[in-house]
Amino acid sequence: MIRVLIIALFFSFSSQTFGQSNMRLSQLNFAQGMNNPAALAIDGEIMVDMVARNQWFGVDGAPWTFALNGQYELMSDMAVGLNVYHDRIGVIETTSFSGQYSYRLLFENARALNFGLGLGADNFILDYASSTTTMLNDPAFAASYYRLVFNSSVGLYYYSPSFYVGASMPSMFNPTFNNNGKASLVLDPHYYLSAGFYFGSGNYTFNPHLQIKAVRNAPIAGDLILRNTFMGRFSLVLGYRTENSLIAGFDILISPMVRAGYSFNYDVGRLSRVKGVSNELYLGLAFPYRNDRNDFGKRRYVGNKGSFKNDYRRKTNRVNNRRLIHR
Numbered sequence: 001m002i003r004v005l006i007i008a009l010f011f012s013f014s015s016q017t018f019g020q021s022n023m024r025l026s027q028l029n030f031a032q033g034m035n036n037p038a039a040l041a042i043d044g045e046i047m048v049d050m051v052a053r054n055q056w057f058g059v060d061g062a063p064w065t066f067a068l069n070g071q072y073e074l075m076s077d078m079a080v081g082l083n084v085y086h087d088r089i090g091v092i093e094t095t096s097f098s099g100q101y102s103y104r105l106l107f108e109n110a111r112a113l114n115f116g117l118g119l120g121a122d123n124f125i126l127d128y129a130s131s132t133t134t135m136l137n138d139p140a141f142a143a144s145y146y147r148l149v150f151n152s153s154v155g156l157y158y159y160s161p162s163f164y165v166g167a168s169m170p171s172m173f174n175p176t177f178n179n180n181g182k183a184s185l186v187l188d189p190h191y192y193l194s195a196g197f198y199f200g201s202g203n204y205t206f207n208p209h210l211q212i213k214a215v216r217n218a219p220i221a222g223d224l225i226l227r228n229t230f231m232g233r234f235s236l237v238l239g240y241r242t243e244n245s246l247i248a249g250f251d252i253l254i255s256p257m258v259r260a261g262y263s264f265n266y267d268v269g270r271l272s273r274v275k276g277v278s279n280e281l282y283l284g285l286a287f288p289y290r291n292d293r294n295d296f297g298k299r300r301y302v303g304n305k306g307s308f309k310n311d312y313r314r315k316t317n318r319v320n321n322r323r324l325i326h327r
Contacts, residue, residue, distance in 0.1 A: 023067060023085060023170075025051055026239065026247050026263040027282045028194070029209035029225050033069045033081055035192050036168035037100040038116025038157035040081045041073040042296060044286030055265075055278040063089040077104045083118060093125040096171075098153065110294045111160040116168070118153035124175065149175045161293040165195040190215045198293060205229040223247070237263055244268055251282065259284040 023035060031049040032039035041047055049069045056062035067085035074080060081100035087093070098120025105113045126145040155168030174188035196209035207227040214220045225239040225247060232253070239247030249263025261282035290296060 023053075023065060023087070024211075024213060024221070024223065024241075025053060025065075025067070026223070026225065026241075026249065026265060026280050027051065027237075027251065027261050028211060028223075029196055029207065029227060030251075030259075031069065031282065031284070032157070032166060032194060033071055033100070034067050034083060034085070035170045036116060036155040036157055036166045036194070037081065037083075037098075037118040037153050038102050038114040038155035038168065039166055040079040040100060040102040040114075040116065041071040042159065043284075044289050045073040046287040047071040048285040050283045051280060053278065053280040063087065071100075077106055078102065079104075081118075083120070091126070095123045095125075096120060096151065098151070100153075102157075109160070110296050112158070112296065114155075114157040114159070116153075116155040116157065118155075118170075120151055120153075121148055122151050122171075122175065123148045147175070149173070159296060161296075162198050163196070166193070168192045188216055203231055205232070227251075235261075237261075241265060245278075249280070253289065256288040257286055259286075259289065 025031065025034070028035065030043065031051060032042070033047075034049065034051070047070070049067075049071075051065070051067045053065040053067075054062070055064070065085065065087045067083075069081060069083050071079060071081040079102045081102070082097070083100055084095075084097045086095045098118040100116060100118040102114050102116040104115075107113075124145070124147045126147075150173070152172050153168065153170045154172065155166060155170075157166040157168075158164060169189035169191060172187065172189045174186050176186055191214045192211065193214075194209065194211045196207055199206040205228075207229065209225040209227065210222065211225075212220060212222045220242075222242045223239060225237060227235050227237050229235040234253075235251045237247065237249045237251070241247060245265045245267045247263060247265055249261060251259060251261030253259050259282075261284075263280045263282075265278040265280075
């Protein structure tokens with residue numbers, strides 16, 4: 001019955017169209033590359049962020065999401081990434097994958113302005129035939145469809161040791177489906193804006209993070225996350241989501257290369273008993289994590305006048321020499 005209600009609500013809002021919903025994660029303050037191709041390799045030269053989220057735990061057909069973002073700093077002024085996520089709600093599944101590229105304008109005092117671009121595709125499975133309906137042999141749910149469509153993303157990200165702000169469009173195109181399952185792309189992006197500060201250092205750091213999401217024909221949504229880090233290793237998180245939901249959780253730096261976290265959302269509105277609790281697990285790998293926020297954008301090559309300079313020929317020669325040695 002719950003599945004029937006979810007599908008009915010879906011069709012009441014979209015009729016003959018299908019609107020993709022981008023990820024909203026409670027631990028996105030340190031996994032921002034998932035929604036912003038400009039925010040790559042911020043906390044380490046080689047990184048992998050993984051998030052699994054089960055929304056409305058205990059509700060049949062409730063949303064379930066898994067996301068993975070791998071990042072590699074090619075040079076101090078550029079990085080690449082691979083973004084993959086799988087989302088399921090009821091009988092509808094989406095699997096997205098994209099390659100990401102970020103170019104950095106580096107400034108003094110570990111500050112940078114990053115430009116990001118992502119190109120990839122979304123695979124949609126609309127398995128209507130497996131639905132449980134109140135009307136036997138309902139023709140609207142007689143067939144299932146599988147479609148692969150192109151998508152892209154763009155983003156900006158500014159970083160300093162005490163402040164960061166980002167703006168992105170994680171999915172610039174929104175697919176629509178007619179009654180026969182034929183897909184067409186419409187330029188209908190979701191807009192994300194995020195910002196955060198760092199206060200303190202050493203034994204205690206306070207990191208408030210604000211994320212705002214806007215999309216056409218929907219109310220503006222936001223998350224406020226307050227992250228309290230002790231001894232540079234253990235963090236307690238409290239927050240609020242505009243859909244009248246409380247956020248709480250923790251994360252811990254297990255080793256210089258491994259970070260793990262957990263958070264949950266608890267709805268306090270009228271539908272709190274129906275929705276249940278949403279759970280989110282995070283696992284991050286870096287080789288290794290940066291010891292200090294001032295390490296970002298460190299100068300690998302310095303010109304004669306002390307200004308930043310990337311010597312790409314020197315970088316290529318070093319790589320070739322390593323290959324000869326290993327042979």
